[in-house]
Amino acid sequence: MSKIKLSSKGQLSIPKQIRDRMNLNKGDLFTIEEKGEVLVLRPAKSSLLNLGKSLYSNKRKPKTDREIRDAVSDISINRFKRH
Numbered sequence: 001m002s003k004i005k006l007s008s009k010g011q012l013s014i015p016k017q018i019r020d021r022m023n024l025n026k027g028d029l030f031t032i033e034e035k036g037e038v039l040v041l042r043p044a045k046s047s048l049l050n051l052g053k054s055l056y057s058n059k060r061k062p063k064t065d066r067e068i069r070d071a072v073s074d075i076s077i078n079r080f081k082r083h
Helices: 016-021 048-055 065-082
Strands: 030-035 038-043
Touching: none
Parallel strands: none
Antiparallel strands: 030 038
């Protein structure tokens, strides 16, 4: 677990190890959710463009067929929830 500090502007910095492991880049969007006293921060993966970026990153090992199917399924489910 990493400790991070909230800036005077309300910003948090995600440690580089985590950004690299999760293929997070400048400009990526996130969702934030309150669960009691816990904040849940998730990358907003709502488009095939984001899926493609995560599948073909040079920094990460290639995705398995199962991971690809799960990611496509998650995108499809999220699109239907919005409509």
